Amino acid sequence: MRDAIVEAPYTADGDAHRCGVAERGGIIEERRGTGIISSETKVAVSAQKATEFRVLPSFVSQSRLAVWEFMVFNWQIPTVRRLNYFSYLLTSKETANEVRIYGLGEYFRQKHQELLYAQNAEKRQVVHQRALRGLLIGSISTLILGGIVTWFAR
Incomplete structure (x- = not known):
């Protein structure tokens, strides 16, 4: 030809x-x-743009989730301080005599345990949300990329 x-x-x-x-x-x-653009180069550039498009929904979702996670951890600051205080009361030499004399050891241990379980439940919720959103967005992004690659392969 x-x-x-x-x-x-x-x-x-x-x-x-x-x-x-x-x-x-x-x-x-x-x-x-001055440049030459071949059809193979166009497909490679298009595939790169498809990959970038695939990453965009994941980036937006992960950014929103990171903001929510930051807010949850900020809300937990008072709880963490109380946990540290109860830990200090239960384990330090300075407070051991008073805790023993007044019989407050079981009370402080129970309060510490309640706060710890509440804090762990909130952290678990954040971890589960991150995993579920990651799975969902990853699946959607993969489907989008597969569709775009299939469209280019035609």
């Missing part, structure tokens, strides 16, 4: 350039300005 080159005016940034389309061995090439 003979090489066919069709040249037409092409303007980019207001400058006139020569643009040509050539078919050589089944690969279509376009000449724009």
Whole structure:
């Protein structure tokens, strides 16, 4: 097959350039300005853009989840301080005599355990949300990428 080159005016940034389309061995090439863009390059660039498009929903979801996680951990700051205080009361040498004399050891241990279970439940909820959203968004993104790649493969 003979090489066919069709040249037409092409303007980019207001400058006139020569643009040509050539078919050589089944690969279509376009000449724009000083570079040559082949059909294989276009598919590679399109696949890269599809991958970037696939990452966008995941990025948005993970960003929102990170903000929510940050807010939860900020809400837990008073609970963490109370937990540290009860731990200090139960384990330090300075407070051991008073806790023993007044019989407050079981009370402090129970309060510590209640706060710890509440804090762990909130952390568990954050971890479960992160896992579920990651699975959902990952599945959707993979389906989008598969659709785009299938569309390009046609």
